[in-house]
Amino acid sequence: MSKSKKLFNDAKKVIPSGVNSPVRYYDPYPFFVKKSQGSHLWDEDNNRLVDFCNGYGALLLGHRRKEIISAVLHQLKNGTLFGTPSSIEIKLSKLIIGNFSSIQKVRLVNTGAEATMTAIRLARGFTKKKKIIKFEGCYHGSYDSVLVKAGSGAAHHGISVSEGGLKEISSNTLVVQYNNSDELEAVIKKHKDIACVIVEPILANMGLILPENNFLKNLRQITKENNTPLIFDEIVTGFRVSPGGAQAYFGIKPDLTTLGKALGNGFTIAAVGGRKDIMDQLTPGGKVYQASTFAGNPVSVSAAISSITTMNKLKNKLYSRLERYCALLARAIDDIATDMKIPHQINFTASMFQIFFTNKPVVNYKSAMKSDSKKFQKLFSALLQKGIFVAPSQFEVVFLSTAHTKSDFNDALDAYQYALKMVKK
Ligand SMILES: *Cc1c(COP(=O)(O)O)cnc(C)c1O
DSSP: OOHHHHHHHHHHHHHHGOOOOGOOOOOSOOEEEEEEEEEEEEEETTEEEEETTGGGOOOOTOOEEEEEHHHHHHHHOOOOOOSSHHHHHHHHHHHHHHTTOOSSEOOOOOSSHHHHHHHHHHHHHHTTTTTEEEEETTOOOOOOTTOBBBOOOHTTOOSSOOOSSSSSHHHTTTEEOOHHHHHHHHHHHOOEEEEEEEEOOOOOOSSSSSSOTTTHHHHHHHHHHHTTEEEEEOOOTTTTTTTTHHHHHHHHOOSEEEEEGOOOOSSSOOOEEEHHHHTTTTTSSSSBBBOOOOOOOOOHHHHHHHHHHHEEEEEEHHHHHHHHHHHHHHHHHHHHHTTTOOOOEEEEETEEEEESSSSSSSOOOOHHHHHHHHHHHHHHHHHTTTEOOOOOTSSSHHHHHHOOOHHHHHHHHHHHHHHHHHHHH
């Protein structure tokens, strides 16, 4: 029996389903990781895998990037938690504000869910309104008001509304189709009580779904006309799509922004930032409460400073190189699947892509749900067999990192060729 199998049997006894986040589970059992470096993971059985999951997008600079590790080691010598401010928090905030022109003030938190929860509460406090609008398939964290028609693990495990979640809360969340700004306009006009609109500017939690031509521009215009704060959830896209996220890439200014994942490149940190007049509603200056023991802790802060500094230093090459390799890989996989006559779609942008097994374009939740996810599971298992680890779900995304080499991309392409044959069988 493999060590991973043994560990999984053991894990199930003490951890529900053996995993600490549901997407990590897949049949028959997940591999257990011993260590990581650059673009690679080593499991407990000493197999080396090329990582295309990359901490669900967090590891834009790859595993154990040297600048980040040395910044953290340096910080460890000076302390890990102070419970009172430290100067590096200002340094990080200035870096974030420097990269994101829509952000005038920023508060640091720990996780993405905390960031979006704070952004939504801020919008409610600022507007004195109650309802929020989200889009089908967008994922904003695992709590009641956003776990409605959510993507990621919720879509994968067929949880449209979570048990234990309160209707009294989720009934205040109105859901609109992604890429449908007409529907948004109708819903905003109908309900007078909308506190905010929250959106992933590129939908990266339903597989990968790109915003159509004027979708984001229309969102900005409709929300402006109706005096409704617009929240860009850039937890995946921030720093990944460009140094200033999707908002810089598309040239659109939201009122509030949430960041996470690549912000800490593998360390626990997230942020909510935006217009000064909205951000200043936070306690103690304002009356919107938000607090956390570990927010702005010096270990995560020093990791994030190092991440942003490194990304900014490399930006002229980093983004164009990743975009080029991502497009090459996605187009090559597209060609292989076309030659094999496998009905499929492949969506890609920047350093992310995903394949869907369907003959119709995937532009929203409904069309993503129509793709054959059993075929995707076959693809996933075959890729893994060939040493390529992608997120184990149709409703996640393949993420590239700066640590990937040409030979990693060639290995991936060979593995996709094999895996698509298995899908066809
Ligand atoms: C991952 C993610 C979140 C939640 O972040 P956690 O750190 O897992 O709480 C929120 N929004 C988006 C777009 C995400 O991809």
